[in-house]
Amino acid sequence: MITDGTKDQEFLLPASTGFIAFSLFVAVMLNWLPWHGWGLVLRPDFVALVLLYWCTHKPHRVGIGTAWVFGIFADVADASLFGQHALAYSILAFGGIVLHRRVQMFDLRQQSMHVFPMLLLAYAAYAVVHWQVRGYIAWEYFLGSVTSALLWIPMTLLLQALRRPHRDPNEL
Amino acid sequence: MDDTRSIRFFNRGPSPVSRLIFFCVLSLLLLFVDARYKYLESTREVIAVVIYPFQRLTALPGEMMGQISVYFETQNQLLESNAQLRQQHDLDAAQLAQLSAIQAENAQLRTLQELEQRVDYPMQMAEIVYVERDIFKRKLFVNKGSQSNVQAGQVVVDDTGVVGQVTRVYPWLSEVTLVTDKDHAVPIQIQRNGLRAVVFGSGDIGEMSLRYMPVSADLVVGDILVTSGIDGTYPPNLPVAKIARIERDPAYPFSRISCVPLAGVDRHRALLIVSGLPKLPEHPAATEKSAEPVQATRKLRRRKP
Numbered sequence: 176m177i178t179d180g181t182k183d184q185e186f187l188l189p190a191s192t193g194f195i196a197f198s199l200f201v202a203v204m205l206n207w208l209p210w211h212g213w214g215l216v217l218r219p220d221f222v223a224l225v226l227l228y229w230c231t232h233k234p235h236r237v238g239i240g241t242a243w244v245f246g247i248f249a250d251v252a253d254a255s256l257f258g259q260h261a262l263a264y265s266i267l268a269f270g271g272i273v274l275h276r277r278v279q280m281f282d283l284r285q286q287s288m289h290v291f292p293m294l295l296l297a298y299a300a301y302a303v304v305h306w307q308v309r310g311y312i313a314w315e316y317f318l319g320s321v322t323s324a325l326l327w328i329p330m331t332l333l334l335q336a337l338r339r340p341h342r343d344p345n346e347l
Numbered sequence: 348m349d350d351t352r353s354i355r356f357f358n359r360g361p362s363p364v365s366r367l368i369f370f371c372v373l374s375l376l377l378l379f380v381d382a383r384y385k386y387l388e389s390t391r392e393v394i395a396v397v398i399y400p401f402q403r404l405t406a407l408p409g410e411m412m413g414q415i416s417v418y419f420e421t422q423n424q425l426l427e428s429n430a431q432l433r434q435q436h437d438l439d440a441a442q443l444a445q446l447s448a449i450q451a452e453n454a455q456l457r458t459l460q461e462l463e464q465r466v467d468y469p470m471q472m473a474e475i476v477y478v479e480r481d482i483f484k485r486k487l488f489v490n491k492g493s494q495s496n497v498q499a500g501q502v503v504v505d506d507t508g509v510v511g512q513v514t515r516v517y518p519w520l521s522e523v524t525l526v527t528d529k530d531h532a533v534p535i536q537i538q539r540n541g542l543r544a545v546v547f548g549s550g551d552i553g554e555m556s557l558r559y560m561p562v563s564a565d566l567v568v569g570d571i572l573v574t575s576g577i578d579g580t581y582p583p584n585l586p587v588a589k590i591a592r593i594e595r596d597p598a599y600p601f602s603r604i605s606c607v608p609l610a611g612v613d614r615h616r617a618l619l620i621v622s623g624l625p626k627l628p629e630h631p632a633a634t635e636k637s638a639e640p641v642q643a644t645r646k647l648r649r650r651k652p
């Protein structure tokens with residue numbers, strides 16, 4: 176069930192750098208799929224979510240610097256201004272690192288309630304920059320933060336499942 | 348929580364707050380430099396080349412789906428579309444014959460009037476690699492870049508009309524801003540009576556707006572807007588949009604006119620990039636030339652009816 180998330184200190188394999196890099200790579204690929212129309216409006220920001228996951232679970236491995244670098248790549252791929260995604264992701268990573276102990280105290284549903292304001296803040300940072308430069312805000316853009324927060328639960332479950340040690344079937 | 352400790356025995360580098368401040372200042376600096384001075388285009392190109400293979404990789408599933416659906420097309424469908432294309436071809440050929448006669452006549456008349464000859468524009472085919480993933484913008488990327496002599500500012504058309512304008516060029520890619528991008532302006536003429544105006548994108552896929560037209564202006568629903576060619580960026584007489592709705596409210600000085608773009612702004616895979624437009628003589632007052640599409644100033648936007 177949802178409630179058994181990370182609360183009872185289950186044993187997880189130490190996350191290898193390769194696994195962290197691979198998860199981020201998959202997230203980037205998912206973000207770059209040709210989304211359009213309502214799919215684009217409702218698309219969760221996979222990179223932001225995976226970055227936030229690693230910032231809350233391994234704050235000494237993935238930090239603001241990593242988030243910033245991925246932000247720069249996102250800026251080039253999306254043809255947004257240099258530093259626009261980078262700023263948003265840095266703020267998000269900071270939130271994740273500062274609240275990492277607190278977030279892990281809760282079960283997954285409560286975690287997603289914690290994650291939502293952080294994502295909203297990051298989305299707001301992006302939108303404010305756009306508003307300052309181009310002079311308008313598309314409000315439906317913020318729907319993405321809601322779907323991202325909803326995706327937090329399945330994504331955490333998936334990543335935790337991948338980090339769980341494989342049980343030997345011949346063992347008692 | 349396996350590697351967090353309550354007492355810090357080891358130096359972990361600067362605190363999160365100082366890191367955040369450092370990276371925020373760095374981002375804001377980059378933002379400022381990019382928005383104001385546009386110094387970072389070469390850096391952007393380098394990173395774009397690095398991430399280009401991955402971007403192609405993400406476009407693969409869609410392309411494969413397209414190819415698979417072509418493979419499973421039935422003979423009946425092929426015959427049908429073949430017949431349709433043949434019919435269209437006959438029609439076009441008849442019109443083309445007329446066109447060449449008219450072109451010859453036009454050339455002759457222009458010589459008689461001692462006017463400059465209109466030239467044919469070389470076009471090159473480009474395929475859409477992917478569409479913009481940012482809902483703030485109406486942009487797409489095509490697979491021709493500076494390696495195929497595409498330049499920023501060139502116009503992109505399809506078989507029915509203007510699609511947009513090339514705004515940024517990478518070695519193998521170029522970024523096209525669609526005519527429906529918010530505040531993208533295209534100088535146009537009404538085909539019926541030659542009235543000049545400027546049509547603006549609204550940020551929506553299926554809508555454009557004709558601003559600052561007086562209530563008394565001679566406009567009818569269904570009027571076709573074609574490029575006027577006045578600014579030298581767009582070649583003349585390319586269809587842009589059709590008037591869909593006119594609201595004449597006497598409370599406002601301008602009527603509210605919404606148009607529908609004629610070109611398949613969100614439909615096709617293949618587009619044409621128009622190049623080699625004749626250079627216009629220099630504007631008397633030196634104006635700043637920029638690759639970005641013409642933007643309406645904020646002052647104008649506030650006066651919008």
